[in-house]
Amino acid sequence: MYYYNSAYTTYNYAAGALGILVVAVVLTALLLVLVLPKQKDGHLPAFFQLLYDLFTPKALMIEKLLQVLYVFLNCLTVLFGIAIFFNGFFAGFGRIVLGLVILVVGPVLLRVIHELLLLAVMQVKATREINQKLDRLTGAAPAGSRAAQGTETEAQTPPAPPAGPMVHCTHCGTWYREGAGRCPVCGTQLQKRADNP
Structure with missing residues:
Protein backbone atom coordinates (compact mmCIF):
# COMPACT_ATOMS: atom_id res chain seq x y z
CA MET A 1 0.00 0.00 0.00
CA TYR A 2 2.79 2.40 0.96
CA TYR A 3 4.71 1.54 -2.23
CA TYR A 4 1.61 2.28 -4.33
CA ASN A 5 1.14 5.72 -2.72
CA SER A 6 4.82 6.56 -3.21
CA ALA A 7 4.75 5.58 -6.90
CA TYR A 8 1.50 7.51 -7.43
CA THR A 9 2.99 10.64 -5.78
CA THR A 10 6.15 10.37 -7.91
CA TYR A 11 4.02 10.02 -11.06
CA ASN A 12 2.00 13.12 -10.07
CA TYR A 13 5.17 15.16 -9.49
CA ALA A 14 6.62 14.08 -12.87
CA ALA A 15 3.36 14.88 -14.69
CA GLY A 16 3.13 18.26 -12.94
CA ALA A 17 6.76 19.13 -13.79
CA LEU A 18 6.21 18.14 -17.43
CA GLY A 19 3.04 20.24 -17.60
CA ILE A 20 4.87 23.27 -16.15
CA LEU A 21 7.68 22.79 -18.68
CA LEU A 36 9.30 41.17 -27.57
CA PRO A 37 10.10 42.18 -31.19
CA LYS A 38 11.77 45.64 -31.25
CA GLN A 39 9.14 47.20 -33.51
CA LYS A 40 6.46 46.51 -30.85
CA ASP A 41 8.14 48.87 -28.34
CA GLY A 42 5.80 51.76 -27.56
CA HIS A 43 2.86 50.26 -29.49
CA LEU A 44 1.68 47.73 -26.89
CA PRO A 45 -1.10 47.89 -24.29
CA ALA A 46 0.09 48.83 -20.79
CA PHE A 47 0.43 45.28 -19.42
CA PHE A 48 2.30 43.99 -22.46
CA GLN A 49 4.51 47.10 -22.52
CA LEU A 50 5.36 46.30 -18.89
CA LEU A 51 6.32 42.77 -19.98
CA TYR A 52 8.40 44.20 -22.84
CA ASP A 53 10.27 46.53 -20.47
CA LEU A 54 10.77 43.69 -17.98
CA PHE A 55 12.32 41.33 -20.53
CA THR A 56 14.17 44.01 -22.54
CA PRO A 57 16.06 46.05 -19.93
CA LYS A 58 17.29 49.46 -21.02
CA ALA A 59 19.51 49.90 -17.95
CA LEU A 60 21.93 47.52 -16.27
CA MET A 61 20.77 46.20 -12.90
CA ILE A 62 24.02 44.36 -12.20
CA GLU A 63 25.78 47.55 -11.08
CA LYS A 64 23.33 48.02 -8.19
CA LEU A 65 23.46 44.31 -7.33
CA LEU A 66 27.27 44.42 -7.22
CA GLN A 67 27.14 47.40 -4.86
CA VAL A 68 24.70 45.65 -2.51
CA LEU A 69 26.81 42.47 -2.57
CA VAL A 78 34.49 42.94 9.33
CA LEU A 79 32.12 41.26 11.78
CA PHE A 80 33.76 37.88 11.20
CA GLY A 81 37.22 39.40 11.73
CA ILE A 82 36.11 41.11 14.95
CA ALA A 83 34.59 37.85 16.24
CA ILE A 84 37.78 35.88 15.53
CA PHE A 85 39.93 38.66 17.03
CA PHE A 86 38.04 38.65 20.33
CA ASN A 87 37.86 34.86 20.33
CA GLY A 88 41.67 34.93 20.24
CA PHE A 89 41.79 36.23 23.82
CA PHE A 90 40.39 32.85 24.90
CA ALA A 91 41.70 30.54 22.14
CA GLY A 92 45.27 31.77 21.66
CA PHE A 93 47.44 34.38 19.98
CA GLY A 94 47.04 32.80 16.53
CA ARG A 95 43.34 33.68 16.50
CA ILE A 96 44.12 37.32 17.35
CA VAL A 97 46.51 37.54 14.38
CA LEU A 98 44.02 35.80 12.10
CA GLY A 99 41.29 38.25 13.14
CA LEU A 100 43.56 41.21 12.41
CA VAL A 101 44.52 39.79 9.01
CA ILE A 102 40.86 39.30 8.09
CA LEU A 103 40.05 42.87 9.24
CA VAL A 104 42.85 44.37 7.14
CA VAL A 105 43.10 42.12 4.07
CA GLY A 106 39.42 41.16 3.68
CA PRO A 107 38.00 44.62 2.81
CA VAL A 108 40.97 45.39 0.51
CA LEU A 109 40.54 42.12 -1.36
CA LEU A 110 36.79 42.66 -1.68
CA ARG A 111 37.41 46.20 -3.00
CA VAL A 112 39.80 44.94 -5.68
CA ILE A 113 37.35 42.25 -6.82
CA HIS A 114 34.49 44.79 -6.80
CA GLU A 115 36.46 47.25 -8.91
CA LEU A 116 37.45 44.57 -11.43
CA LEU A 117 33.80 43.61 -11.86
CA LEU A 118 32.82 47.29 -12.14
CA LEU A 119 35.41 47.80 -14.89
CA ALA A 120 33.68 45.12 -16.96
CA VAL A 121 30.27 46.73 -16.32
CA MET A 122 31.62 50.20 -17.18
CA GLN A 123 33.07 48.84 -20.43
CA VAL A 124 29.67 47.48 -21.44
CA LYS A 125 27.94 50.76 -20.48
CA ALA A 126 30.47 52.88 -22.38
CA THR A 127 30.10 50.72 -25.47
CA ARG A 128 26.31 50.99 -25.32
CA GLU A 129 26.44 54.78 -24.90
CA ILE A 130 28.89 55.21 -27.79
CA ASN A 131 26.69 53.06 -30.03
CA GLN A 132 23.59 55.09 -29.07
CA LYS A 133 25.36 58.40 -29.73
CA LEU A 134 26.69 57.19 -33.06
CA ASP A 135 23.22 56.00 -34.04
CA ARG A 136 21.76 59.42 -33.13
CA LEU A 137 24.49 61.36 -34.97
CA THR A 138 24.43 59.26 -38.11
CA GLY A 139 20.64 59.08 -38.09
CA ALA A 140 20.72 55.31 -38.19
CA ALA A 141 17.45 53.59 -37.42
CA PRO A 142 17.39 51.02 -34.62
CA ALA A 143 18.09 47.49 -35.80
CA GLY A 144 14.76 45.75 -36.26
CA SER A 145 12.76 48.85 -37.23
CA ARG A 146 11.26 49.02 -40.72
CA ALA A 147 13.58 51.81 -41.76
CA ALA A 148 16.59 49.68 -40.83
CA GLN A 149 15.24 46.60 -42.60
CA GLY A 150 14.47 48.44 -45.84
CA THR A 151 12.93 46.73 -48.83
CA GLU A 152 14.42 44.02 -50.96
CA THR A 153 14.90 46.42 -53.90
CA GLU A 154 16.80 49.06 -51.90
CA ALA A 155 20.57 48.84 -51.74
CA GLN A 156 21.87 48.69 -48.17
CA THR A 157 24.90 50.98 -48.43
CA PRO A 158 26.35 52.86 -45.47
CA PRO A 159 26.49 56.66 -45.74
CA ALA A 160 29.78 58.03 -47.04
CA PRO A 161 31.93 59.78 -44.43
CA PRO A 162 32.19 63.55 -44.81
CA ALA A 163 35.20 64.74 -46.78
CA GLY A 164 37.95 66.91 -45.34
CA PRO A 165 41.07 66.71 -43.20
CA MET A 166 41.11 64.96 -39.85
CA VAL A 167 40.61 67.09 -36.73
CA HIS A 168 41.04 66.34 -33.04
CA CYS A 169 38.13 66.79 -30.58
CA THR A 170 39.22 69.02 -27.70
CA HIS A 171 36.66 67.45 -25.36
CA CYS A 172 37.08 63.66 -25.69
CA GLY A 173 40.19 63.31 -27.89
CA THR A 174 38.53 61.54 -30.83
CA TRP A 175 39.93 62.07 -34.35
CA TYR A 176 37.28 62.66 -37.03
CA ARG A 177 36.78 64.36 -40.40
CA GLU A 178 36.53 68.14 -40.32
CA GLY A 179 33.53 68.01 -42.66
CA ALA A 180 31.43 66.34 -39.95
CA GLY A 181 31.20 69.62 -38.05
CA ARG A 182 30.94 67.94 -34.65
CA CYS A 183 32.53 65.04 -32.80
CA PRO A 184 30.70 61.74 -33.52
CA VAL A 185 31.38 60.45 -29.99
CA CYS A 186 30.66 63.33 -27.59
CA GLY A 187 28.89 65.76 -29.96
CA THR A 188 31.19 68.75 -29.29
CA GLN A 189 30.89 71.40 -32.02
CA LEU A 190 34.00 71.87 -34.18
CA GLN A 191 35.84 75.14 -33.42
CA LYS A 192 36.62 77.18 -36.54
CA ARG A 193 40.35 77.50 -37.13
CA ALA A 194 41.86 80.96 -37.58
CA ASP A 195 43.41 80.00 -40.94
CA ASN A 196 40.07 78.62 -42.18
CA PRO A 197 37.52 81.50 -42.46
Missing part, protein backbone atom coordinates in the same frame (compact mmCIF):
# COMPACT_ATOMS: atom_id res chain seq x y z
CA VAL A 22 5.24 22.68 -21.60
CA VAL A 23 3.41 25.82 -20.41
CA ALA A 24 6.75 27.64 -19.96
CA VAL A 25 7.81 26.75 -23.52
CA VAL A 26 4.46 27.94 -24.94
CA LEU A 27 4.60 31.22 -22.97
CA THR A 28 8.18 31.83 -24.08
CA ALA A 29 7.25 31.32 -27.74
CA LEU A 30 4.23 33.64 -27.43
CA LEU A 31 6.26 36.37 -25.73
CA LEU A 32 9.06 36.15 -28.30
CA VAL A 33 6.64 36.36 -31.23
CA LEU A 34 3.92 38.72 -29.98
CA VAL A 35 5.51 41.02 -27.36
CA TYR A 70 29.99 44.48 -1.94
CA VAL A 71 28.54 46.28 1.10
CA PHE A 72 27.08 43.03 2.50
CA LEU A 73 30.34 41.10 2.10
CA ASN A 74 32.31 43.96 3.69
CA CYS A 75 30.02 43.99 6.73
CA LEU A 76 30.23 40.21 6.97
CA THR A 77 34.04 40.22 6.70
Whole structure:
Protein backbone atom coordinates (compact mmCIF):
# COMPACT_ATOMS: atom_id res chain seq x y z
CA MET A 1 0.00 0.00 0.00
CA TYR A 2 2.79 2.40 0.96
CA TYR A 3 4.71 1.54 -2.23
CA TYR A 4 1.61 2.28 -4.33
CA ASN A 5 1.14 5.72 -2.72
CA SER A 6 4.82 6.56 -3.21
CA ALA A 7 4.75 5.58 -6.90
CA TYR A 8 1.50 7.51 -7.43
CA THR A 9 2.99 10.64 -5.78
CA THR A 10 6.15 10.37 -7.91
CA TYR A 11 4.02 10.02 -11.06
CA ASN A 12 2.00 13.12 -10.07
CA TYR A 13 5.17 15.16 -9.49
CA ALA A 14 6.62 14.08 -12.87
CA ALA A 15 3.36 14.88 -14.69
CA GLY A 16 3.13 18.26 -12.94
CA ALA A 17 6.76 19.13 -13.79
CA LEU A 18 6.21 18.14 -17.43
CA GLY A 19 3.04 20.24 -17.60
CA ILE A 20 4.87 23.27 -16.15
CA LEU A 21 7.68 22.79 -18.68
CA VAL A 22 5.24 22.68 -21.60
CA VAL A 23 3.41 25.82 -20.41
CA ALA A 24 6.75 27.64 -19.96
CA VAL A 25 7.81 26.75 -23.52
CA VAL A 26 4.46 27.94 -24.94
CA LEU A 27 4.60 31.22 -22.97
CA THR A 28 8.18 31.83 -24.08
CA ALA A 29 7.25 31.32 -27.74
CA LEU A 30 4.23 33.64 -27.43
CA LEU A 31 6.26 36.37 -25.73
CA LEU A 32 9.06 36.15 -28.30
CA VAL A 33 6.64 36.36 -31.23
CA LEU A 34 3.92 38.72 -29.98
CA VAL A 35 5.51 41.02 -27.36
CA LEU A 36 9.30 41.17 -27.57
CA PRO A 37 10.10 42.18 -31.19
CA LYS A 38 11.77 45.64 -31.25
CA GLN A 39 9.14 47.20 -33.51
CA LYS A 40 6.46 46.51 -30.85
CA ASP A 41 8.14 48.87 -28.34
CA GLY A 42 5.80 51.76 -27.56
CA HIS A 43 2.86 50.26 -29.49
CA LEU A 44 1.68 47.73 -26.89
CA PRO A 45 -1.10 47.89 -24.29
CA ALA A 46 0.09 48.83 -20.79
CA PHE A 47 0.43 45.28 -19.42
CA PHE A 48 2.30 43.99 -22.46
CA GLN A 49 4.51 47.10 -22.52
CA LEU A 50 5.36 46.30 -18.89
CA LEU A 51 6.32 42.77 -19.98
CA TYR A 52 8.40 44.20 -22.84
CA ASP A 53 10.27 46.53 -20.47
CA LEU A 54 10.77 43.69 -17.98
CA PHE A 55 12.32 41.33 -20.53
CA THR A 56 14.17 44.01 -22.54
CA PRO A 57 16.06 46.05 -19.93
CA LYS A 58 17.29 49.46 -21.02
CA ALA A 59 19.51 49.90 -17.95
CA LEU A 60 21.93 47.52 -16.27
CA MET A 61 20.77 46.20 -12.90
CA ILE A 62 24.02 44.36 -12.20
CA GLU A 63 25.78 47.55 -11.08
CA LYS A 64 23.33 48.02 -8.19
CA LEU A 65 23.46 44.31 -7.33
CA LEU A 66 27.27 44.42 -7.22
CA GLN A 67 27.14 47.40 -4.86
CA VAL A 68 24.70 45.65 -2.51
CA LEU A 69 26.81 42.47 -2.57
CA TYR A 70 29.99 44.48 -1.94
CA VAL A 71 28.54 46.28 1.10
CA PHE A 72 27.08 43.03 2.50
CA LEU A 73 30.34 41.10 2.10
CA ASN A 74 32.31 43.96 3.69
CA CYS A 75 30.02 43.99 6.73
CA LEU A 76 30.23 40.21 6.97
CA THR A 77 34.04 40.22 6.70
CA VAL A 78 34.49 42.94 9.33
CA LEU A 79 32.12 41.26 11.78
CA PHE A 80 33.76 37.88 11.20
CA GLY A 81 37.22 39.40 11.73
CA ILE A 82 36.11 41.11 14.95
CA ALA A 83 34.59 37.85 16.24
CA ILE A 84 37.78 35.88 15.53
CA PHE A 85 39.93 38.66 17.03
CA PHE A 86 38.04 38.65 20.33
CA ASN A 87 37.86 34.86 20.33
CA GLY A 88 41.67 34.93 20.24
CA PHE A 89 41.79 36.23 23.82
CA PHE A 90 40.39 32.85 24.90
CA ALA A 91 41.70 30.54 22.14
CA GLY A 92 45.27 31.77 21.66
CA PHE A 93 47.44 34.38 19.98
CA GLY A 94 47.04 32.80 16.53
CA ARG A 95 43.34 33.68 16.50
CA ILE A 96 44.12 37.32 17.35
CA VAL A 97 46.51 37.54 14.38
CA LEU A 98 44.02 35.80 12.10
CA GLY A 99 41.29 38.25 13.14
CA LEU A 100 43.56 41.21 12.41
CA VAL A 101 44.52 39.79 9.01
CA ILE A 102 40.86 39.30 8.09
CA LEU A 103 40.05 42.87 9.24
CA VAL A 104 42.85 44.37 7.14
CA VAL A 105 43.10 42.12 4.07
CA GLY A 106 39.42 41.16 3.68
CA PRO A 107 38.00 44.62 2.81
CA VAL A 108 40.97 45.39 0.51
CA LEU A 109 40.54 42.12 -1.36
CA LEU A 110 36.79 42.66 -1.68
CA ARG A 111 37.41 46.20 -3.00
CA VAL A 112 39.80 44.94 -5.68
CA ILE A 113 37.35 42.25 -6.82
CA HIS A 114 34.49 44.79 -6.80
CA GLU A 115 36.46 47.25 -8.91
CA LEU A 116 37.45 44.57 -11.43
CA LEU A 117 33.80 43.61 -11.86
CA LEU A 118 32.82 47.29 -12.14
CA LEU A 119 35.41 47.80 -14.89
CA ALA A 120 33.68 45.12 -16.96
CA VAL A 121 30.27 46.73 -16.32
CA MET A 122 31.62 50.20 -17.18
CA GLN A 123 33.07 48.84 -20.43
CA VAL A 124 29.67 47.48 -21.44
CA LYS A 125 27.94 50.76 -20.48
CA ALA A 126 30.47 52.88 -22.38
CA THR A 127 30.10 50.72 -25.47
CA ARG A 128 26.31 50.99 -25.32
CA GLU A 129 26.44 54.78 -24.90
CA ILE A 130 28.89 55.21 -27.79
CA ASN A 131 26.69 53.06 -30.03
CA GLN A 132 23.59 55.09 -29.07
CA LYS A 133 25.36 58.40 -29.73
CA LEU A 134 26.69 57.19 -33.06
CA ASP A 135 23.22 56.00 -34.04
CA ARG A 136 21.76 59.42 -33.13
CA LEU A 137 24.49 61.36 -34.97
CA THR A 138 24.43 59.26 -38.11
CA GLY A 139 20.64 59.08 -38.09
CA ALA A 140 20.72 55.31 -38.19
CA ALA A 141 17.45 53.59 -37.42
CA PRO A 142 17.39 51.02 -34.62
CA ALA A 143 18.09 47.49 -35.80
CA GLY A 144 14.76 45.75 -36.26
CA SER A 145 12.76 48.85 -37.23
CA ARG A 146 11.26 49.02 -40.72
CA ALA A 147 13.58 51.81 -41.76
CA ALA A 148 16.59 49.68 -40.83
CA GLN A 149 15.24 46.60 -42.60
CA GLY A 150 14.47 48.44 -45.84
CA THR A 151 12.93 46.73 -48.83
CA GLU A 152 14.42 44.02 -50.96
CA THR A 153 14.90 46.42 -53.90
CA GLU A 154 16.80 49.06 -51.90
CA ALA A 155 20.57 48.84 -51.74
CA GLN A 156 21.87 48.69 -48.17
CA THR A 157 24.90 50.98 -48.43
CA PRO A 158 26.35 52.86 -45.47
CA PRO A 159 26.49 56.66 -45.74
CA ALA A 160 29.78 58.03 -47.04
CA PRO A 161 31.93 59.78 -44.43
CA PRO A 162 32.19 63.55 -44.81
CA ALA A 163 35.20 64.74 -46.78
CA GLY A 164 37.95 66.91 -45.34
CA PRO A 165 41.07 66.71 -43.20
CA MET A 166 41.11 64.96 -39.85
CA VAL A 167 40.61 67.09 -36.73
CA HIS A 168 41.04 66.34 -33.04
CA CYS A 169 38.13 66.79 -30.58
CA THR A 170 39.22 69.02 -27.70
CA HIS A 171 36.66 67.45 -25.36
CA CYS A 172 37.08 63.66 -25.69
CA GLY A 173 40.19 63.31 -27.89
CA THR A 174 38.53 61.54 -30.83
CA TRP A 175 39.93 62.07 -34.35
CA TYR A 176 37.28 62.66 -37.03
CA ARG A 177 36.78 64.36 -40.40
CA GLU A 178 36.53 68.14 -40.32
CA GLY A 179 33.53 68.01 -42.66
CA ALA A 180 31.43 66.34 -39.95
CA GLY A 181 31.20 69.62 -38.05
CA ARG A 182 30.94 67.94 -34.65
CA CYS A 183 32.53 65.04 -32.80
CA PRO A 184 30.70 61.74 -33.52
CA VAL A 185 31.38 60.45 -29.99
CA CYS A 186 30.66 63.33 -27.59
CA GLY A 187 28.89 65.76 -29.96
CA THR A 188 31.19 68.75 -29.29
CA GLN A 189 30.89 71.40 -32.02
CA LEU A 190 34.00 71.87 -34.18
CA GLN A 191 35.84 75.14 -33.42
CA LYS A 192 36.62 77.18 -36.54
CA ARG A 193 40.35 77.50 -37.13
CA ALA A 194 41.86 80.96 -37.58
CA ASP A 195 43.41 80.00 -40.94
CA ASN A 196 40.07 78.62 -42.18
CA PRO A 197 37.52 81.50 -42.46
